[in-house]
Amino acid sequence: MTRPRWSADAKRSLAAGTLACAVVVATEVFGKFNDSAMAWEKVVAIVGVLLFLATSVVAVRSLGNLVVRRTQDRIGVSHAGMVRLAISIVGYLFGAVIALGMLHVGLGQLLVGGALTGVVLGIACQQALGNLFAGLVLLISRPFTIGEAIIVHSGALGGPHEGVVLEMGLVYVVVETDTGLVRLPNSAVLSAGVGPRPVAVEEP
Template identity: 35%
Template sequence: MKQFISVLIILWSLLLYSFVVQSQSQDSISVTKTEINLDTLSTSASDVVKTLEEKLNPPDVSEIVSFTKIFWALVFIAIGYFIIRFLTRTIEIWSEKSPDRRVKGKAIVPVVKIICWMVIGYLIVRGIFRPPVESLIAFGASIGVAVGFAAQDILKNIFGGFVILIDRPFKIGDKIEVGSTYGEVLDMSLRSTRIHTADDSLVTVPNGELMNQSISNSNSGETNCQVVAEIYLPITIDTHKVRKIATEVAKVSKYIYLVKPIAVIFVNDIKHDKLCYKMRLKAYVMDIRFEFAFKSELTENVIKELLESNILSSENSI
């Protein structure tokens, strides 16, 4: 319902703009004809002004809005709501059958919602209420001022939603990081974006805030993504043996995506006031939903292998 209201506001603005342009064009033609009549019939200027004022005088709102029209508008909204729910649910079920489908299929869900709500809004405005140009201009002008002051944040989020859909810094199914929030994009609407985090939380971020923050995308529409497991090791450890063990552990994982390379990097760091190595094991997972399981598996199995090989012991561990 929030999406319908948002789309209806935008649709109303677009219709208002088109009708204003049309009205201005018609007024120009009318004035031209009136000027011709002035030359031919010697009509006074006061009569022309009075005629224009009467023409632009909007009719009563009661002539446009009635109980029957409101009833059918609600019927259209209800039918449209269930149709959109059915379409989006069908796309989601089809997308979940494989990782490739999930990334590509869910990306079109926001577009389907917007198009459907715009069609429903157009049918209601132009098909049921059918307001004349004068009423649309008068009503739109008064409502536009109120909406502009009362719903600035909503309009900012709606504008941000359109910018995201056009610029496409991420899509549904991508793993993104916004501020301190990192997770999978589950849903995108005109007002907000929902992110599923590693601790099974659903974070809703307004689109207006997304426009003003840097966004890190882990997979950019692909089903695979890079996973980095970090392990602190003593400075005296044999890095060559550790690199070999870490690489073998990553290769035998059931989540590994072997098409892309495996990298093991050592950097100096300070941990508990001691100089040590921070090993960063970088590998790719075949499905982004296996990211956290893969990271946990790498960390556990590397430490286990190092202990069994006597390269790492409880005495020299960090």
């Protein structure tokens, strides 16, 4: 009998997480990355960091897949995807901080580097990040739900758009209108006026 796929993800996440912890301990014992360290100690530290990052990625991705499979039937695919995204962001940030600590990067250098990286990424991905955070706000505030008939009033979207909400994703809200599917950016939907679609009154 075939076991559920989530069981394999759970085992993979646990094994990778355990290996990552063992790598951190071994690197701290045998490796060094400072001015007084010998060449072989620096090599051990670098190899340990790379191995830790690889195992951390496997652990975080497996944990995210496990959570999606266990929750998507109860909270929906879109919400489960948001949970996986949150797990990935927290897990990768946590792993990056530990990796920098293994290389003995100072807190001041870390803060300065993180601030500069954040500014560059914010400028380069402004629109994508805007849609992402707008999607999170829409899922939390829930001005409408999947399956609800709505009308979106927004000149920027060439509206109004009337239809049934099919999906609330990370970037777009998918609405089925009388003319077909329309993908509306989350940031535009958040700033638009949204209400229930008027019910057509039959003529006597």
